Structure formats: structure tokens, C-alpha cells
Amino acid sequence: MVQNSDKLQSCQINFHLRHAGELKTITLQLEMLRGNIPTLATIKVEGHVMTILGRGYDGRCALCRSLRRKLKVEDIHFTCCCPLEIEDNNSKRRAIIIGSVLFHQDYLEDNKNYFLYHCRARNNPRDLEAHLALGVINEYHGRFSMAVANYWSAYELAPEDNFIVERLGEILGFLQQLLSTPKTLTKENNEPHPEFHQQACASTAPMAIYS
Ligand SMILES: [Zn+2]
Ligand SMILES: [Zn+2]
Numbered sequence: 001m002v003q004n005s006d007k008l009q010s011c012q013i014n015f016h017l018r019h020a021g022e023l024k025t026i027t028l029q030l031e032m033l034r035g036n037i038p039t040l041a042t043i044k045v046e047g048h049v050m051t052i053l054g055r056g057y058d059g060r061c062a063l064c065r066s067l068r069r070k071l072k073v074e075d076i077h078f079t080c081c082c083p084l085e086i087e088d089n090n091s092k093r094r095a096i097i098i099g100s101v102l103f104h105q106d107y108l109e110d111n112k113n114y115f116l117y118h119c120r121a122r123n124n125p126r127d128l129e130a131h132l133a134l135g136v137i138n139e140y141h142g143r144f145s146m147a148v149a150n151y152w153s154a155y156e157l158a159p160e161d162n163f164i165v166e167r168l169g170e171i172l173g174f175l176q177q178l179l180s181t182p183k184t185l186t187k188e189n190n191e192p193h194p195e196f197h198q199q200a201c202a203s204t205a206p207m208a209i210y211s
Contacts, residue, residue, distance in 0.1 A: 008056075008083045009053055009054065009055065010051050010052060010053045010054070010060075010083075011051070011052045011060060011061060011064040011080065011081065011082045011083070012049060012050065012051050012052075012080065012081045012082075013049070013050045013052075013064065013067070013068065013071075013078050013079075013080050014048060014049050014050075014078055014079045014080070014081075015048040015049075015050070015076065015077070015078045016048075016077035016078060016079070017048060017076070017077075018077070022074075022076050025071075025074050025076060026067075026071065026076065029067060029070040029071065029074070030043070030067055033063055033066050033067055033070070034063070036066075036142075037059050037062050037063045037066060037142035038059055038142070038144055038175070038178055039054065039058060039059025039060060039062070039063050039142070040054060040058050040059065040174065040177060040178055040181065041053060041054030041058060041059055041060035041063060042054065052064050055174075056083070056084050056097075057098070057099075057139070057170050057171065057174065058174040058177075059142055059144070059174070061082060061084050061085075062139075062140070062141060062142025063142065064080070064082060065082075065140075066141075066142065068080055084096060084097040084098075085097070085105070086102065093105065093106060094106075096108060096140060098136055098139060098140065098167075099163055099166050099167050099170070100163070100166070101163060103136060103140070108136070108137055108140045113133070113137070114134070114137050117129075117130040117133040117134050117137070118130075118134060121134060121150075121153070125153070126157060128154055128157045128158055131150050131151070131153040131154040131157070132150070132151070132154045132163075132164065134146075134147075134150040135147045135148075135150035135151040135154060135164075135167060136167075138150055139151075139167065139171065144171055144174070144175060145175075147167075147171060148168065148171055148172065148175070151164055151167050151168045151171070152168065155168060
């Protein structure tokens with residue numbers, strides 16, 4: 001499959017709505033997530049298609065994944081296209097790209113793994129693999145400040161590791177950008193957007209931009 005650069009910069013969720021109430025649910029869930037996951041990603045809604053623009057690691061994919069998880073719980077139907085997720089047809093497992101490395105999604109989502117590594121890192125502060133795994137899992141879930149702490153512990157143990165340096169560089173760069181973004185803008189981002197309801201209902205409506 002050929003992907004143009006524009007596609008690489010966005011996640012897309014295509015909603016298959018059965019009734020108008022589902023739009024309210026989507027809007028509510030999205031607003032709650034925006035308050036929880038730090039991101040500079042921009043959300044556009046055109047018809048029943050939501051496009052989340054960003055660089056992926058900057059909270060875009062964490063937000064997109066969390067929203068999809070909530071929608072599944074709410075039994076809202078959708079299809080999704082994320083350039084940093086790869087379906088493995090042989091194993092039927094989905095792989096997630098973090099930095100330049102692939103991780104199995106079921107592994108990242110299994111809380112047992114998180115707590116295992118958490119205990120290992122606590123019992124042995126020099127457990128490089130544990131710090132690294134915690135960093136990856138926290139980054140996956142959009143818990144960036146915790147991911148930085150984990151990656152930094154790993155960095156102190158293996159300062160020559162390219163993956164660790166890359167992850168720290170990208171996340172710290174994104175957080176730095178977030179820090180220099182005026183607070184008023186961030187606050188506006190988290191306010192409800194009642195117009196989403198109308199925009200999402202009429203597929204011929206002009207593109208709405210939430211930023
Ligand atoms: Zn994504
Ligand atoms: Zn459907």
C-alpha cells in the first residue's frame with residue numbers, strides 16, 4: 001500500500017453511526033480524553049470522518065487509540081486508518097510503531113506486563129529492560145511525563161542506545177512545544193465543541209476545524 005506524506009500525518013476514524021445520540025457520546029468522550037492526554041494534534045471533522053493531524057508520537061495516536069477504545073465500549077461502529085499501526089495477517093496481531101521499533105499491541109495493553117516491569121524496576125533500579133518497557137508502555141498510552149522518567153532512567157544506564165535517545169528527543173521536543181503554546185489556546189482545546197454535532201450529521205457541511 002502506498003501512503004502519501006499527508007496520510008502519514010494523520011489518523012482517520014470513519015464513523016458508522018446508527019443514531020444521532022452516538023454523536024453526543026463521541027463528542028463527550030473526545031472532550032474527556034483531550035483533558036487527559038497532552039497533545040498538539042488538530043482534529044478535523046468532515047461528514048462522518050474524523051481526521052487527527054499531528055506527528056503521531058505527539059499525542060495524536062494516543063488520543064486516537066483511547067477514543068477508539070472508548071467507542072468500542074460504547075458499541076459505536078467505526079473503521080480506522082492509523083499509519084503507525086500494522087495488521088499482521090499471519091498472526092492476526094496488530095503491531096504498533098514506536099520510534100523505529102514495532103511492538104505487539106496486545107502486549108502493550110496487557111496491564112500484567114506493566115506491573116511486572118514496574119516491580120522489576122522498583123526492586124532493581126539498574127534493570128534497563130524494565131525501565132525501557134515502562135517507557136514504551138507509558139508512551140503508548142499517552143502518559144508522556146511518566147514515559148520521560150522511565151526513558152531517562154534507561155538513558156542513564158545506556159546513554160549510547162539510539163532508541164532511548166530518539167524517544168527522549170521526540171517526547172521532550174513535543175512537551176517543550178506544548179510548554180511554549182499559550183495556555184489560553186490549550187484551554188480552548190479542551191472546551192466542548194457543540195458544533196461537532198451538526199458538522200458530523202451533514203456530510204455536505206464544510207470542514208470543521210478544531211484546534
Ligand atoms: Zn495513529
Ligand atoms: Zn459499522
